[in-house]
Amino acid sequence: MAHLTPTLHTGHALHDTAYAKAVRDVAGSVTDNTFVAGESWPTVWVRDAAYAIDLGAGLLHPSVAAASLRGVVGTGSVWPQDRAAHFGGWPRLTDSIVGAVGAWACYTATGDLDFLRWSHDVTRTTLARAEREVLDGGLFLGCASFMESNSAYPPRFAFRGRAVGATTALSTNVLYHRAYTLAARAARLLGEDPDPFETRATTLGKAIDDRLWRPDRGHYAYYEDDRPSDRWEGLGNALAALWHVADDDQAASIFRTVRPTRNGLPCLWPPYPLWTSRLLRDEYFYHNGMVWPFVQGYWAWAAASRGAAAVFATELTTLATLAARATTYHEFYHPDTARPGGSARQLWSAAGYLAMVHHGLLGISFDEEIHFQPVVPPGFTSVRLSNLPHRAMTLDLRITGTGTITRLDLDGTPRPEFSIPAGLTGRHRVDITLARPGTGTVV
Structure with missing residues (x-):
């Protein structure tokens, strides 16, 4: 079948142009039949590729998605952990399980049972490693997903990877819950017993609620150290609502109490006073309350799926407006000025808008x-x-x-x-x- 370019017509140039730009940016991020993270990040990252594939890049380029995921594993047996300058890799960062999320989206886009068999084995082995090495008896240890810079944490954690690795973060634990859920679905399709994965998902979901839900604030805490953090993270709350870690009442509360900035949902809030955009290097401020479009994509998708139509509509227009500020989608945007920052042609940023259109505006769910x-x-x-x-x-x-x-x-x-x-x-x-x-x- 000849490859045709998806085209959106809404009667609103803002949205039609934003969608066309997203399609173009995703296609422009294909190098040697794999997804690279962005113009300034011309390599394949497990996390960037997996999130982007889930958000919509895998739907438009399924063979590239499969090649990207197989390529990062190579001859290994687990989803490998991306590394970061401030906090290092495994076991300080433990969100490699996001590979399971990208793999499931790749399977739904292709129906390829051979790929499902391979990816299920990788996910099962990765879960077993995490259970042995980073499970504290209830939650998985490690930095919040993608938030691996000093700017994402209080100053007492600066350059202290071991200390960050001893925390339990919302987004990373929600990823593990999702991986158990998807492993159960894959097991059922492959004729295996799904019960062990379903049981672990239930147990982990209860631990997330017991330790990270803040009933006094109406949303989940960012992470737990000696006690729950007084801040929230955008990605973790979005994924908890989207993937039904949160029940209906909790999801409704999240959409009432987690408030986007005027330029979109920030990655964490409130910001830490020390880490500001006055500092010269991106990593000293870019996880401190900045607006990341892939997080917006999950937030809007979650809102649409849980009936928060006004929240969805606002974020849809907000991201389209941000996209209009440059010739490509950028890595992040300033919450006050909307100034684009970081890499241009960022893969998962473009995929975030695809998710808003496919799963929100059109309301498509693939199975x-x-x-x-x-x-x-x-x-x-x-x-x-x-x-x-x-x-x-x-x-x-x-x-x-x-x-x-x-x-x-x-x-x-x-x-x-x-x-x-x-x-x-x-x-x-x-x-x-x-x-x-x-x-x-x-x-």
């Missing part, structure tokens, strides 16, 4: 059936996405109206369950009608 639950903000009367690839098919999607889905047609034939088979081949058209609840009127 053995492709389900649709669009979240279309007021002011969008028609949304069209052409040339969306998935496995052996190409989809042309059109959504009319706003509100709740009332009708879905596949090639002109109604589908009462609002889903289509994932195993279709060739080109297909999906027409979705939304209406105000209780009126039946398309708006």
Whole structure:
């Protein structure tokens, strides 16, 4: 099948241009059939690739996604740990399990059971290593995912990797919970017993709630040292809501109490006073309350999936507005000035906007059936996405109206369950009608 470029038409140039730029940036990040992290990071990082694949890069370039993940493992048996200048690698950083998240997205995009078999073995071995080496009896030790610079922690932790590695961070533990959940799903598909993975997911979810949920604040704490941190992290709360570590009441509370800046959801809040953008090197401020688009992507996806439509709509427009500030998506943006920072053409930043469109605006969820639950903000009367690839098919999607889905047609034939088979081949058209609840009127 010839490769076609997905194209978005919403009637809003801001969003259509942001989507086209995201598609272009992701394609521009392919080097030697693998995903590199960005213009200033021309190498493959486990974390950057896995998050980006999950957010949408794997959907558009499934063979590149598979090659990237196989390449980082090589002849090894575990998802390798990225290294960072301030805190080093394993076991101070322990978020390599994010490879399981990228691998599952790669499987859903391809349906390749051989890849699933290989990646499941890698994930199972990685989980076993973590259980032996970094499990404190309830939570996994290690730095928060991707937040591996001094600027992400209080000054007492500066250059003290061992001390940071002894903390238990929300995002990293939510990643492990997700890995157990996905390992159970993979085991079931491969004819194995999913129960051990499901049991561990349940146990870990309870530990996350017991030790990191802050009922007085209505969200999860950033990390636990001797006590829970007085700050929150954007990624961890977003992933907890998206992946149902948080129950319905907790998710609703998160969307009430975790407040984005005027330029989007920050990576942590409130900032630490010492680490500011007045310092000359990015790593001395870029994890201190900066806005990272891939975090925004997960936040918006989570909001759409949990019915927080206003939160989703705000972040969708905020990231599109940030994207318009430069010719490519950047690594991060300043929460007050919206000034782009870090690397240009950052892979996971572009993928963050893809996730907002695919999983939020269009409401697509990929499994053995492709389900649709669009979240279309007021002011969008028609949304069209052409040339969306998935496995052996190409989809042309059109959504009319706003509100709740009332009708879905596949090639002109109604589908009462609002889903289509994932195993279709060739080109297909999906027409979705939304209406105000209780009126039946398309708006």
